[in-house]
Amino acid sequence: MSEYILETEGLSKDFRGFTAVQDVRLRVRRGSIHALIGPNGAGKTTVFNLLTKFLQPTRGRIVFDGQDITATAPAEVARLGLVRSFQISATFGHMTAMENVRVALQRPLGTSFQFWTPVASLAPLNDRAMALLEAVDLASYADIPAAEMPYGRKRALEIATTLALDPPLMLLDEPTQGMGHEDVDRVVALIRKVAAERTVLMVEHNLSVVETLSDTITVLQRGQILAEGPYATVSKDPRVLEAYVGVEA
Ligand SMILES: Nc1ncnc2c1ncn2[C@@H]1O[C@H](COP(=O)(O)OP(=O)(O)OP(=O)(O)O)[C@@H](O)[C@H]1O
Numbered sequence: 573m574s575e576y577i578l579e580t581e582g583l584s585k586d587f588r589g590f591t592a593v594q595d596v597r598l599r600v601r602r603g604s605i606h607a608l609i610g611p612n613g614a615g616k617t618t619v620f621n622l623l624t625k626f627l628q629p630t631r632g633r634i635v636f637d638g639q640d641i642t643a644t645a646p647a648e649v650a651r652l653g654l655v656r657s658f659q660i661s662a663t664f665g666h667m668t669a670m671e672n673v674r675v676a677l678q679r680p681l682g683t684s685f686q687f688w689t690p691v692a693s694l695a696p697l698n699d700r701a702m703a704l705l706e707a708v709d710l711a712s713y714a715d716i717p718a719a720e721m722p723y724g725r726k727r728a729l730e731i732a733t734t735l736a737l738d739p740p741l742m743l744l745d746e747p748t749q750g751m752g753h754e755d756v757d758r759v760v761a762l763i764r765k766v767a768a769e770r771t772v773l774m775v776e777h778n779l780s781v782v783e784t785l786s787d788t789i790t791v792l793q794r795g796q797i798l799a800e801g802p803y804a805t806v807s808k809d810p811r812v813l814e815a816y817v818g819v820e821a
Pocket of ligand 1: 587590592610611612613614615616617618619
């Protein structure tokens with residue numbers, strides 16, 4: 573088994589002649605929390621879209637868990653265990669927190685909601701759904717429709733629905749975006765907890781969150797890797813400081 577759960581070689585994406593991602597060689601160590609940071613427009617979202625195969629690379633190679641996934645379809649990539657945390661819009665607002673997690677739990681089985689399923693056979697599913705809600709500190713929200721939950725709790729629900737798939741590699745897209753202090757602290761604790769059993773790769777703008785959580789940081793600038801390493805080293809790199817003018821490192 574390779575030390576790295578995810579590796580890219582020469583990963584590049586052109587948009588009509590504009591190179592948004594250029595020659596990125598990313599190595600994500602198994603079991604680590606790895607942050608992808610960089611100024612606006614650096615190419616972070618594009619890299620995530622390439623990894624999940626939402627976008628097809630123009631050049632380069634992606635290897636996940638020893639398997640070349642460069643030409644693999646997005647659904648298959650998710651099935652292999654590389655899963656991006658769902659966007660809030662992907663949770664069902666009219667359904668309760670419990671129902672959202674239950675739907676996510678049914679997904680890997682390839683079954684859709686089966687209303688005719690005998691109630692008794694849903695019991696184990698309910699137990700697992702409740703365990704997931706407890707894991708993200710949402711047990712008290714089990715019967716609340718997602719649309720009525722506060723913003724920070726919706727993000728936690730999003731993580732719970734992702735955890736339902738038990739992915740070895742979880743991609744988190746700006747997990748603390750738009751949150752107040754209290755929610756940020758809660759999500760930081762939650763990420764640390766979920767990372768105990770899997771690898772986490774996240775795009776995150778909040779540098780104190782990055783500092784607190786990350787084992788390794790990759791800094792992107794204009795589509796290329798500018799620096800890589802632990803926060804203590806990367807944050808002192810003069811090139812990184814320059815890229816983040818005005819940001820305390
Ligand atoms: N579909 C597209 N067509 C053309 N250009 C694109 C497309 N998607 C992204 N870009 C360009 O590629 C560059 C990288 O964008 P990307 O969204 O990946 O950056 P980012 O690092 O995620 O930025 P932010 O922090 O602002 O979200 C930007 O210049 C953007 O305008």
